[in-house]
Amino acid sequence: MNKKIYTNIDCFCFGLKHDTFWCMKKVLIYFLFFINLAIVIGIWINGSGILLNGSTGDIFIALGRLVGLLAMFFILVQLVLIGRIRWIEQQFGFDNLNILHKKIGFSIGATILLHPFFIILGYSIAGRISYFEQISILLSSWPYVLLAAIGLTILLLCVGISISIVRKKLKYETWYFTHLFIYVAIGLVFAHQIQTADVSFGWAKTYWLFLNFIVFGLVLLYRFIRPIYLTFKHQFYIDRIVTETDSVTSFYIKGKHINKYFFQPGQYMHIIFLAKKMWYSHPFSFSTAPNSDSLRVSIKSSGDFTSTIHKVPVGTHVIIDGPFGIFTEKTAKYDAYLFIAGGIGITPIRSLIESLSAKNKDMILLYGNRTEKDIAFRSELENMNVKIHHVLSETNDPKFETGYMDNERIVRLAPDFMKREIFVCGPPVMMNAVVKLLKEMGVPKSQLHYEVFSY
Ligand SMILES: Cc1cc2nc3c(=O)[nH]c(=O)nc-3n(C[C@H](O)[C@H](O)[C@H](O)COP(=O)(O)OP(=O)(O)OC[C@H]3O[C@@H](n4cnc5c(N)ncnc54)[C@H](O)[C@@H]3O)c2cc1C
Structure with missing residues (x-):
């Protein structure tokens, strides 16, 4: 059932050893990103480059257009990152894509106001009118500027509710459904953008429409159509x-x-x-x-x-x-494994152990829980080909390890840990501590695999 579609020829790719097919896909994804970024900058140079030789007002207008164009480009990148597009997710892992999504989201939030700022500044300098007059002209006579302003406000609100101090106060579902308003914001901003500036004419317009169509098509396909197809x-x-x-x-x-x-x-x-x-x-x-x-x-x-x-x-x-997810044996270099699980973090690890047990692999499991009765899948694991050490934080029973995962315990229970693929999964506090510890103990990044149980 485990559909292995990759070749086994290794290549060296971005510091990690992966098989060729995987590596080529990653290179293709980077290529697509940079080529599209280059096209977008090319569109701006083609449409607004001439303004850079003009007055101060013209330069601000050109910069405003650049910020607007790049902001929309990176919003499309954002959709790709969280679009659950399989062939992208399988190269980077959804948790990594999600981290990038958050960083880009905050960067867009922090810079997008520069677009109206530069445009208002530029046109008011060029037309020798006050900022307020310029704002009033833009809102009343430019195509869809009012809608774009509403879209921009929604975007900023969505970024605002994602700031961790605010997000922690909201239920996940409230945050998630409010976040969906970003699609409305994108629609409003798009309507304005396609009527004005550098993507409103010629081949640039065709390209921009095509790019938006592809991105929304992929999101629709992978987030909605695919699950419905699988369900039927x-x-x-x-x-x-x-x-x-x-x-x-x-x-x-x-x-x-x-x-x-x-x-x-x-x-x-x-x-x-x-x-x-x-x-x-x-x-x-x-x-x-x-x-x-x-x-x-x-x-x-x-x-x-x-x-x-x-x-x-x-x-x-x-x-x-x-x-x-990429918390799989696919990228394993060594034939021996060390698993470190905390609480419910055992689920993906149990699945891996079951599969590797059938292949008679050398495996050690350090399984942390609070008490003996918290140990899930105990008898299932005992029937597998894995050496298990239970590490309980609240016990006096000498048949268990007492305490938490630490340097001494890892060295004692898995002395050859440097020659094993190490998989870690557990609550965030435990994960952060163990991953940090393993890195300090000299475990290379390529040998260390972990799954974070929160977005
Ligand atoms: C890749 C991955 C694998 C996981 N595997 C398991 C597993 O095998 N067994 C298990 O018990 N738990 C697993 N989890 C954790 C599980 O998804 C959350 O505990 C659960 O969604 C919490 O929901 P809640 O409403 O009960 O808790 P809440 O207290 O409402 O939420 C706690 C946290 O869980 C996350 N969360 C809540 N709802 C969602 C949602 N709809 N989508 C995404 N994240 C959400 C948020 O970070 C939230 O802050 C996994 C999480 C991830 C990311």
């Missing part, structure tokens, strides 16, 4: 619900042609349970290796959604989008 094809439903621990519940999902739903151990899906008040998409890792019988997710009760999900009845239909 497989008709997924919950076949069985199993309590693993006091706080972890497993959902076995069946459907038509389940053996034709491909994923790799360690990956995750976005799932919507079609039950009352559960209609939100949430990411969960596959907690088994691929098999022809069912898919499984195991969910820890931690918030409003996850603490009520166990009440969903058997037979409930689900929509699945995915698989996603």
Whole structure:
């Protein structure tokens, strides 16, 4: 079931060893980005370059147009980054794309006001009129400027609610649905842009329309059409619900042609349970290796959604989008593995161990939990070909390691850790500490794989 479509010839790519096909895709993605950036700058030079030789007002107008054009270009890049476009996500991982999305989003938020600022400044200097007169002319007689101003305000509000101090105060769903207004903002700004300045005529207009069409087409295809297609094809439903621990519940999902739903151990899906008040998409890792019988997710009760999900009845239909993620064995260089799991971070690791166990790989698992009764999949793991060390933070039982993952414990329990692929997954605090520790211990980046359980 694990569809391996890559060649095995290695190449050296951006400091990491990957197979050739993977490497070429990455190069192609960078190429597409830079070539389009170059075209956009070319469009600006073609349309506004002449203004750079003009008066101070002209120079500000040219700069204003450049900021506007680049801002819209990077907004399109933003859509590509969160569009769940498989062939891009599979090269970089959604968590990395999401980090980039946040950084670009804040940069756009911080600079986009320079567009109206430079334009107002430029035209008022060139026309020798006051700023207020210029604003009034722009709003009353320029095409769609008022709509663009509304779009800009929405964009800035969406960036504002993403600042972590504000976002932490909002429910995830409130933040997410407010964020969707960005699509409205883009529509309003686009209507203004296509009527004015450098992309309003000739080949530049054709290119700009084409670029927008492609980006929106890809987002539509991967975010909406693909999950709907998968739902119709497989008709997924919950076949069985199993309590693993006091706080972890497993959902076995069946459907038509389940053996034709491909994923790799360690990956995750976005799932919507079609039950009352559960209609939100949430990411969960596959907690088994691929098999022809069912898919499984195991969910820890931690918030409003996850603490009520166990009440969903058997037979409930689900929509699945995915698989996603690069927390897989695909890039492994060594044949031996060290897994470090904390709490529910065991889910993708359990899936990887099951798959590698069938291949008789040398594996060590350091599995951290608070108490013995928090250990999920204990008997399943004991039946696999992996050496397990339970590290419990709240126990006096000498048969367990007591405390947290630290330097001494890693060296003692996995002395050859430098010759193993290391996979880490767990709560953010544990992840940050362990990844930092491993880097300090000299583990190269290419050997270290981790999955962050939050966006
Ligand atoms: C790649 C990945 C794999 C994951 N795998 C598992 C797993 O196998 N088992 C498991 O129990 N948990 C897993 N999680 C975490 C799980 O998705 C969150 O715990 C869950 O969505 C929280 O929802 P809540 O409403 O109950 O909690 P809340 O308290 O409302 O949210 C807690 C945090 O979870 C995140 N979150 C909430 N809702 C969503 C959403 N709809 N989409 C994305 N993020 C959201 C936000 O960062 C939020 O701040 C995974 C997360 C990611 C990113």
